[in-house]
Amino acid sequence: MTTLCDKTIHELGALLGKGEASSVEATRACLLRLEETRHHNAYLHVDPKGALTAAKEADLRRAAGEPRGPLDGVPVALKDNMLVAGLPTTCASHMLEGFIAPYDATVVRKLKAAGAVLLGKLNMDEFAMGSSSEHSHFGPVQNPWDPARVPGGSSGGSAAAVAAGSAFAALGTDTGGSIRQPAAFCGVVGCKPTYSRVSRYGVVAFASSLDQVGPLSKDVTDCALMLEVIAGHDEKDSTSAAAPVPSYSAALKGGVRGLRLGLPQEYFIEGIDPEVRAAIDAAVATWRGLGAEVVAVSLPTTDYAIACYYLLCTAEASSNLARFDGVRYGRRAAGDLGLREMYGATRAAGFGQEVKRRIMLGTYVLSAGYYDAYYKKAQAVRTLVQRDFAAAFATCDALVTPTTPTTAFALGERLADPMTMYLADVFTVGANIAGLPGLSLPCGQGSTGLPIGVQILGPHFAEATLLRIGRALELACGEDRVRRLPPRASARASVLGVPA
C-alpha cells in the first residue's frame, strides 16, 4: 500500500476522476512527505498556502465537472531557476537571495493554465552549473536512495523531490545533462526536449544555445503528460520552434517493433561501471526481444564533445551572468563603494566558486586574441558533432547509451576536482551541442541498490519516438513502480530485476 504521494500523475488522475482522492489531499501528502524528507534539502522554497489554494480551486473545477486536463490539481515543483511571479527565485545563489520574481516564466504560465499545483522551488547547482547539486549556496542535496550520495545535478533537487514523492513531477533544465544525469542517479524519468521545443522565457539563462527545460517524473507516461503541456511555440522566445506539438501520451503505445536502435561504439568504452554496462546491455536485449533491430553506429567526434561544451557554455554564461551586477536587483555589496569596487565586491560575494570559475573561463574564451582559438573553434566542432549525429540518424531511429558512466557518487567525492566532475556529463552533452532530444529512464540498480539510467537520443523533434521506446522498456520490466521508490520513502523497495 503506497501513500497518495507515491502515485504517478496518471494514477492520481484516475483517483481524482473517480472522486477517490482530491487535489488537496494529494497536495497535503506531498507537503507531508516534504517535511519527512527535509534533510534531502531538495526544496529551497515551499509555498504551502499558494499550493493548497490552487488545489482547492482544482477540486472545485472538478466538482463542477470542468477539469482542465491530466495535470489539473496535480502537485508539481520547479527548479529554482524558473520565475514564478511573487515567489523567490534564487538559482541557489547568494546573489539572488531575497529576489522575488516579477513575472511568470512561460512554462509556469502553461502549468498554471493546465491547473497544476505549484508546491515550491527546488534546489540545484548554483545557476545550473554543476553535476552534483553540491554547488548550492543553500547546501547540497541528498540522494533519496542514499543520503551520503549526490542526486546528480544540476537539477538535483528536482530529481530528489520526484524520487522521494514530495512532488508528483518537477521541471528541470538541461544544459549538458542537468535533467538526464540526476534522473539517472535518482531513479526517475527525465527528458531533455529538442532545443527550441520548450520556451526558455523566464528561465534564468546559463548557456542560451544549450539550455532546455524539461520534465522529471516517476514514469514515462507522466513525462509525456508534462511535456505536452510545456512544449510549444512562444512568441516571447525567438528561438522557440513553430512546429506543432503532437500528443506525446497518445504516441506511447506504439512499441518498438521495426525500430532501429543504434549503439554508438564511442559510448561503450572503458571507464563505464560494469554494473552500468550490464544494465544497459540488458535493456538493449529487452528491446531486441520486443522486435527492435539493434545496430552499431559511430560518433567519431565524441571525444571532443566535452571540451566543445565547456568552451561554449562558459562563454555564454560569462555574458548571461553579467546582469547580476548589484545595480537593479539581487544583492549589492554593502558600504560606500565606487562603481568598480561595488561591482567587484558584489560579484565576489554573490557568486560561488564554480560560477566564478566558469565566468572566468568564458571571459577568457571570448577575449580578443583567444576568440578564434577557443570560441570559434568550439563552434566549428559543434557543427561536426551535429553532422555526426545526423549521419547516425540516417541509419537508425534512436541511439541508446548509458546516461552516466557510474551510479551516484558520494557527496564531496568530486568537489576538489572539477575535471572529474565535468566528465560526469560525458554521455549527455552531445545532445545539447546538437540540440537533440534525450530521455533517461531507470533500467536497473547496482549492487549497492543505486539506480542506473539508460539514455535514448533521437533526431530533432523525435520526443514521441523516445517516449515510445522508453515506455516499451517500462512495460517489459513490469509496471510495479513501488520497486523504484527509494528506501526512505518505502520500506518495501526492492531491487529492480533486469529482464533477460
Next chain:
Amino acid sequence: MTPWEPVIGLEVHAQLSTASKLFCACSTAFGATANAHTCEVCLGMPGALPVLNRRAVELAVRAALALGCDVRERSQWSRKNYFYPDLPKGYQISQFDKPLAIGGGLDFASDGAWRSVRLCRIHMEEDAGKSIHDAAVAGTRSLVDFNRGGTPLIEIVSEPCLHSAVDAAAYMKALRQVLRHLEVCDGNLEEGSLRCDANVSLRPAGSATLGTRTELKNINSFRFVREAIEFEIARQGQALDAGEAVVQETRLWDADARVTRSMRSKEEAHDYRYFPDPDLADLVLDPNEVERWRAALPELPAAKLTRYQHAFGLSEYDARQLCLDARVAAFFEAALATHHNAKALANWIQNEVLRQDAPDLSPAYARQIAELVALIDDGTISGKIAKEVFTELSAQGPSPKEIVKRRGLTQVTDSDALGAAVATVVAAHPEAVVAYRSGKTNVAGFLVGQVMKATGGKANPKQVSALVIAALSTGRHE
C-alpha cells in the same frame, strides 16, 4: 598653411522612429517619468528574452536603401559586453561582423561646394539607459533612467573621408535631412535622437596613410561637431608640430569648456568580447519585401531639390528650404496641385505658414493657402489683403473666397472709382506734384500709398500706380 591634413570619420547614431523598443513592447516616447517605460526585457531581469521589432528593421533597411548601401539578406545580432549601470544586461545587443548593410554614400553641399561621403556600414543596435550624475537631481548617488534603454538605433559609420570640421557638420546635417525625409528618425538633437562620435587624425598633406586617431564622444549638436573637431585638429596639430605623437584614445567633448578631454587610453579600452547573441536568430530579410520597401521610398532630398529647381523654376535657396522637411515638401506639393504658382507658394510657405508656432501642414490647409494665392494671382485681392485673410485662415474654416466675400475685401478695379480716389489724393498733395515734375519721381510711390490707404487697401495697386503716374504726367489737376 598647416602641413597637416585632417582625416575625419563619423559614427552617427540615429534613433529609429518606432512606437516601441527594439526588443520589447515598451513605448519609446520621450519625456516620461523616469523608468515608466520599462519591463522585464529592457530592465534585463533574469530569464527575460528579446523579441525583434520588425518595424525597426523596416526603418533601418529604408535608411540603408536610401543611402545606397548593399543591404545584406542575412545579418547577425551580436552581444557587446561591458559593465555600466545604464546597460542592464551587461551587454548591448548590436551587430558586429555581419551588419545589416555595407557601403553606400551621401552627396551633400558644404560651403557652396558639393562633397561626397562614402559609408562603411549601417548596423542596428539597442540604446542604453541614461545615467544621471547631476548632484542637483541625484545628490551623492547616481541614478539611472531606463526609459531610453532598448530604443532602436542605427549606427551609420562613414569611411574616414572627410577633411574639415565644416564638412563633417554639413554631412551630419545632410544625413539628418535624409533621415527626417524618410521618416526613419525625427532628427531631434536635443532629445538625443541623433548623436555622433567622430574619429579624427592628422597626416602630412598629400600622404595616403592614416595618422593616429582619437575618438571624440558626446557630440550632440551640429555646432559641437564643428567645434569639437576644430579643437581636436588644432590640438593634434600642436602636438605634431612640437614633435610629439598623438595618443590613440577616447576623448570626451566638454561643451562648457569647449575642449576635448581624455576619457580612456588604448590600454584601458574595453575588450567588448563580441559574440553572436544565442537568444536571437540571424536577421534574414525577404528580398521581395526589401524590393517593396525600395519601391515605396520617398523621393530623396537631393533629387527633390533638383526637381524643384528645374521643374518649378525655384531658386536653390527656396528649393532647399522646402526640402528640409518631408512634411513641408508634401505641403508644398499639395498646394501646388491646387494652384500652380510655385514661386508664390514657396514664398507664402516660408514667410507665413512656417512662421507660425505650430504650423498646420495638412493637405486641407495646403489647399486653403493655394486658393489664397490664386485670389492674388487673379486680381481678386492684393497681397496685403491676402495677409489679412491669412490670419483668419484655417484648414477646416471658411475658404479664402468666402472670407473675402464676407468681409467685403474684394479688390476695387473700377477705373472710375479709382480715378476719383486718385484725383482726390493728388489734389490734396500739390507739393508732391511739384516735386514729381522737378524730377523726384519717387513721390509717385507715396501717392499710391495714400490712395491705398484711402481705399482701405482694397484698390488694385497696379491700377492705382498707373493712374497716379498718368495724373502726374498730364497735369490735368493743375
